[in-house]
C-alpha cells in the first residue's frame with residue numbers, strides 16, 4: 030500500500046512544488062520503504078511535470094492526469110518515467126486540468142490513487158495555489174497533508190482558511206486525513222520566527238504542528254529545477270539539501286511512523 034502525501038497551500042509561491050519534488054527524491058533516498066515513488070501533478074501550470082520530464086512543456090502533453098481523470102485512459106497508461114530518478118514516475122499535469130474547476134468531481138483522483146496504491150511505496154501529490162476542485166481531489170485522496178508555508182503576517186489567515194477546508198474534507202469525504210504539519214519555507218536565515226505568529230499557527234494546527242527544521246531561502250534550491258534535478262543530486266552538500274534532508278530524516282519519517290500507527294488505530298476502531 031502506498032502512503033499518499035498531498036502538498037498543499039492555497040497561497041501561490043510558498044514552496045509546494047519545491048517541497049513535493051525534493052520530498053519524492055528524499056523519500057527514495059532516505060526512507061526504508063525502498064520501492065518507487067509516483068508524483069501526481071495536479072497543478073495546471075505543470076511546474077513539477079516540466080522539471081521531472083526534463084523539458085519545458087509547450088501545450089498539453091500526449092497523456093496526462095487530465096486524461097486519467099476524465100477516464101479516457103487508465104491510471105497506469107498515464108504514467109511516465111522521469112529524468113529525475115529511475116525510481117520516480119509521474120502522472121503529468123495538463124493545462125486542460127483547469128477545466129475541471131467548474132465540476133463537482135471531488136473523488137476522481139481517489140479512484141486513481143487506489144488503483145495505483147499497490148505499485149508504489151509513496152504517492153506525492155503537488156497541488157495548485159487555490160482550494161478548488163483539484164486541491165480538494167488531492168485532499169480526498171491523501172492519507173497525509175504537508176503544508177509548506179512562510180510564517181509571516183500574511184500566512185496566518187491563509188492557514189486558518191486552509192484548516193477550515195481540511196475540516197470540511199475530513200467531515201465529508203476523508204475522515205482519516207491527517208496533517209503532518211507546517212514546513213516553514215523561504216525563511217531568511219538571519220531572522221527569528223515571530224513568536225506571536227508561531228503561537229497562532231500552533232493554535233490552528235496543534236502544538237507540534239510546526240517542524241523544527243526551517244527551509245531558508247537558498248539559491249541552489251531555486252537553481253536545481255532548471256537543471257531538472259532534485260537538490261540532493263544537484264548539490265547534496267548545500268544548505269538547501271541539508272535542510273530538506275534534516276527535515277526528512279530527523280522529523281518527517283518519525284512523524285509519519287506515529288501517524289501511520291494512529292491511522293491503523295482509527296481504521297480498527299471504525300471497522
Ligand SMILES: Nc1ncnc2c1ncn2[C@@H]1O[C@H](COP(=O)(O)OP(=O)(O)OP(=O)(O)O)[C@@H](O)[C@H]1O
Pocket residue numbers: 040041042043044045046047048072076156157158214215216244245246247248250251252254
Ligand atoms: N527555499 C527556497 N529558497 C529559494 N528559492 C526557493 C525556495 N523554495 C522555493 N523557491 C523558489 O521560489 C519559487 C516558488 O517556489 P515553488 O514553485 O516551489 O512554490 P509553489 O508553492 O509550488 O508555487 P505555486 O503556488 O505557484 O505552485 C520557485 O521559483 C522556486 O524555485
Ligand SMILES: [Mg+2]
Pocket residue numbers: 045046047072076155156
Ligand atoms: Mg507549484
